[in-house]
Amino acid sequence: MRISDIMTCAISRMLKDEEKVFHGVSSHMPMVAMMLARSMHAPNLVHLNIPGGVNPKSIKDSYYSSAGADLWSTSEASFPLAEVFDLSMRGELDVAFLGGIQFDVNGNVNASVIGNYNKPKIRLPGGAGSAVLIPTAKKAIIWRTKHDKRTFVEKVDFVTTRGNLWKIVTPLCVFEFRDGKLWLDSIHPTSSLEEVQENTGFKLNYTEIKYTPEPTKEELMMLKKIDPYDYRTKEFE
Template structure:
């Protein structure tokens, strides 16, 4: 898979910009732990097309002043200090269950064509090959947020499977952004929404276990010069590529 194209945009840049463009001005948006890419995408959206987006996170800081020095977990005190307000994680869950959380950025380990998410086990639940972290917040937020956006930095047949080994959660999946493409959950199943310019339809099909269905072949727009300049300013330490 090619890692860059003519304007020097990398896969991580393409993914971050794709995530950013999914956000609308004025939305309440949450990201979890180990979520540098969504964190940067939120900051990018606020700096470009969505200045009134409300950034919510694990430490409880609302609209942190800067994400430049965020710790490796994207859940450190840097996202709390200097924030405009405080909203503890328990209140984020309450916000979502009351229908007031517009977007939740979450992830998982396995995804199937029916929109099920597995973050619990690989193999049989009682005798698993691998025991995973579990649902945590995603079991609450995916079913209750208005739009759940999944991001995953790995795209292969072990990740995008015909049927997950265990259903940790299901619900309002909207988009899944991977290093190869964007999937959309539509009419009860995952469909190919767009292919990144650094990939191809053949590569997406080769790395997806379920049948790749699409209405038309579309390509994810390249990052604009404005977006790339904003990324350098917002994320000088390239947290989005972690």
């Protein structure tokens, strides 16, 4: 059982029919998950992306950045990136897929620096779209292909953006943000509560232990069809 398949299917199931959903660059897993959702249970989901395409038919040329020309050239319509931000700020973007480097128990996201801001160990790309979309999208989903104590910390080194997260999907589990804290939503079948806690820099909040459902045969078959080049595993390379 591959963790990339578990994560992609878990993300796909979070998406509902007729939702307007956006992914940016370096977002191969969400891109595939969105196409899986449209193919399985959400045929009217609206897929928006960086090149400005709506509901692209192909992702074959999107290997490098998940922003390939085919996301526009094979799409049903054009919806430029500036309009996506406007849509979100009007409260009409249902889901935005976003990234980050550090996350803390209070739902703060750091995408700016590691260490002191004025003399950082590492200077990161910064907020970019996250600073706008996390506060304004109805649901912000973050995915991360690493889960360790450097990523999930008690307090982030710098707050790039805060609050309004919905889910964080990692190779070990799914977190949900509620009541101002990150809560353990489900543990992947390839992991355990002990492993999640050992790799998390804060004490886990949970009320019950739930496990992420395994991908179904139908989902795995569809993944092979829509993602024959296995882009969903690219971020693990």
